Amino acid sequence: MSRRPPRTSPDPIDKYVGSRVRARRVGLRISQTKLGDSIGVTFQQVQKYENGTNRIGASNLYKISRQLGVDVSYFFQEMPEDLYDASNADPYGLSEPIAEPFESDPMAARDSIALVHDYQRIPDEILRQRMGQFMRALANSLNDYPDEDVEET
Structure with missing residues (x-):
């Protein structure tokens, strides 16, 4: 070598x-x-x-x-x-990467970091849990209508 x-x-x-x-x-x-x-x-x-x-x-x-x-x-x-x-x-002449690169990490995005930081600043544990439930419900509701406009009710 x-x-x-x-x-x-x-x-x-x-x-x-x-x-x-x-x-x-x-x-x-x-x-x-x-x-x-x-x-x-x-x-x-x-x-x-x-x-x-x-x-x-x-x-x-x-x-x-x-x-x-x-x-x-x-x-x-x-x-x-x-x-x-x-x-x-590439000093050893490897023309291709040995492994596939990682997909983009959503937790590396600035808005994700800010969101997690703000979430952790909520002192009430029950309120934090409810905010987490709200975010999951919101994300799930948006996934139910991926290509459709959601009407306001």
């Missing part, structure tokens, strides 16, 4: 993931030092992650996601398809 060719510049995917880390960190007003301390690395290492100079290992990406309050998939959302092609992601 041959070794991977040496990198001359940061991988575009690493740069994209790093930019998502930076955007979320800045949005939460967390310093590089504070994020680094919370995951056990220096602020310089966080800088390198955010610039894409160093790749973020799986364990550190998980720790970062926990500290920034997002799922790991957040860092890959809305990634342009052409980044994969531009990234030297």
Whole structure:
């Protein structure tokens, strides 16, 4: 098995993931030092992650996601398809992906995240349950009429 060719510049995917880390960190007003301390690395290492100079290992990406309050998939959302092609992601000559890509995750959409966040903010458990029942009933009623206009009653 041959070794991977040496990198001359940061991988575009690493740069994209790093930019998502930076955007979320800045949005939460967390310093590089504070994020680094919370995951056990220096602020310089966080800088390198955010610039894409160093790749973020799986364990550190998980720790970062926990500290920034997002799922790991957040860092890959809305990634342009052409980044994969531009990234030297195929150093071993695999012409096709080994597995089929995942379908779009509805829980990754901003409106879904906002809805779940607002739902969890309802302090009354019974009211939360009733809201869940209402949403299911609404969704089921819309599924009963997929191609028809629903008349108001």
